[in-house]
């Protein structure tokens with residue numbers, strides 16, 4: 001009898017939990033069903049149209065966004081199986097989301113990066129994020145950028161010297177740019193010369209490439225979503241790659257700390273001709289007990305990750321747009337020649353504050369092909385957006401790729417037209433119609449660094465080479481992964497100037 005009572009109580013308890021769970025699901029479904037979006041299939045939602053590559057995913061999203069905007073909608077809903085994604089389609093719908101500081105947190109997809117980046121600036125939330133952001137903002141101050149630019153210049157010169165032997169035949173320039181960006185971030189973030197450009201088989205360089213490949217498989221290959229599959233098939237590779245990456249940064253940090261302690265490195269007034277790296281500032285914060293060794297590791301790895309994949313995708317797309325738009329390339333090249341002539345001198349911060357046409361080329365590239373194509377937020381409390389309620393627990397996918405292809409803000413939106421960024425034209429758009437670096441409190445802390453790096457590397461390439469291809473710009477379709485990937489890479493022929 002007692003046993004019967006216990007079983008009945010347990011049964012009722014679970015029945016009640018199931019009831020509340022289903023009630024929550026039903027409530028969520030009712031709100032989401034009101035949000036417009038492409039019709040889905042039973043159980044699968046829109047998964048079949050999305051396909052299993054980032055390229056089919058991006059193509060489907062772009063098509064649906066055009067259809068929904070044509071019906072006058074600002075917000076769209078897509079079902080990936082049982083998982084609804086809510087997607088703002090223009091600046092007006094995006095603004096309340098990016099400006100919110102209370103109702104939203106980072107989405108579930110960031111969890112993929114926690115084993116590598118820990119709860120560093122990109123992933124942390126609330127109080128931890130606020131204090132870290134305050135602490136790290138000065139590391140991107142103008143005075144620091146001067147030192148970073150010297151390092152960018154050094155590694156860009158190496159890039160153009162390497163490319164000098166590759167002229168006259170088609171090559172995919174993307175991997176070269178990527179290794180240059182990796183050398184730049186390693187030197188600026190950690191004060192360490194990785195020299196990936198001369199040693200592409202360095203274990204750290206290979207591990208970064210392998211991690212990106214694993215992240216792609218985990219996100220886009222559907223059977224990896226089945227609980228347990230990843231753990232049994234790929235987890236050991238992931239652990240090996242993570243060990244290589246974090247092992248490398250831990251060693252660099254430990255060496256640098258001991259150099260600080262022994263007095264070998266002393267940056268008061270830039271002694272010994274050395275420039276402070278990002279890591280040196282973190283070590284100074286450690287000395288003031290503001291950061292632990294693991295805190296430093298998280299932030300260094302966050303900057304290593306955020307600071308090279310993004311800029312290399314950005315530069316790759318700029319080079320592609322220049323090669324496929326020769327008249328734009330010629331104008332940019334004339335501007336660069338007017339600044340540097342035939343000299344081989346270094347590029348300085350002062351130079352980077354100029355070259356306004358090249359800047360517009362960079363902005364237009366980041367519009368058509370945003371290097372970070374999407375970010376994610378999770379709704380903590382029901383969130384009103386226009387006429388709709390986005391229920392608590394739902395993921396919002398902020399897709400720069402879609403927002404930037406809104407023909408109301410950018411007529412003829414697939415046309416490459418740097419003049420769109422003339423000051424008077426930009427002023428007539430909604431401020432959030434163009435958000436390559438996101439906006440609001442959680443915008444990109446490294447955006448000035450990124451724009452300097454992109455301008456500097458591209459200026460060096462234009463000083464030395466012209467870029468050619470017979471293919472049209474849009475033959476290279478884009479895949480929205482962690483960064484925006486060109487299907488064909490960047491296949492161009494370089495000719496020496």
Ligand code: HEM
Nearest residue numbers: 121122306307310311314371372375437438444445446450
């Ligand atoms: C073209 C290059 C870049 C683009 C397009 C870009 C874009 C973005 C975007 C869209 C975000 C918001 C992420 C989110 O909300 O989840 C972000 C955040 C961030 N970016 Fe960048 N980024 C670039 C380069 C860089 C560089 C060079 C660095 C560092 C050196 C950097 C460091 C960061 C960090 C640490 C965050 C997190 C900021 C926070 O949450 O407070 N980024 N970036």
